[in-house]
Amino acid sequence: MVEFQPGEERGKDGRRIIKVRKENLFETLKRLKSEGYIHLSLITGVDRKDYLEVVYHLHSLEKNEYISVKTVTYNGVVPSVTPLWKSADWEEREEYDLMGIKFEGHPNLKRLFLPENWVGHPLRKDYDLKNVQYINVDEDGEDYATFDQGDGW
């Protein structure tokens, strides 16, 4: 297992990548936002099997420059950045939906795409693809997931 080293490096395309521990994540992003990286363009997650990586892609409109901020979590919990960017709300809900990363302090951490009762988080490496799940619609137009096909199919 590779130990996570905080620090700064350059990606293949010359982009700055800043690695921080998750305790310092919020302060780092706050500082970067005050330095002009005011646009949170994307939050992505990577499953490294031993741990989960969360990557924040920031954009500075003045410098026209993208940077990435990486952090890792071993227990699947990272602090939420919704106080800094309102747009982080749905990004973090998507992360939670597909990767199962919990964001501490998020106002409404529910699934974004999949129905509430879907089992598992499909972009995790340990997701069981053999257990096929189906989606049906109830009378109110709400989706629900089932393991058998149901009458909507």
Next chain:
Amino acid sequence: MKTGEPGIVTTTLEKALEWGRSNSLWPLTFGLACCAIEMMAIQASKVDISRFGSEIFRNSPRQSDLMIVSGTVTKKMAPRVKRLYDEMPYPKYVIAMGVCVIQGGPYVQGYSVVLGVDRVVPVDVYVPGCPPTPEALTYGIITLQKKIRGEAVR
């Protein structure tokens, strides 16, 4: 010799109905993914399907005879596809356009894609390709017309 007198054409009622049906296939405006872009092109001037009687894309399933399922059918969309199909009046036909709709295509190992729309609605004509060209889809529509007229080799 043209004399101006009206002639007589004899046919059976069934044949006349088939002829009418096959030359007035109105598709449902219904695009799900990238294939829909190619589907839109069949209505444009280059391969104008109005020539074959598919005059307009109807916006309501109740006025259309043909459902061109163009693009990836996700599991979330599948119950809705079924519902739209159920809302269409008989006689109704379905064309599966693109490999996604036929068997899952590039997403065959994904968790979210229906592996073939024929698990949800019955399909008459399959048009393979990723995406099929507008010409291929037009060929599919003509094949469907032949099938309606009972000429198609199945």
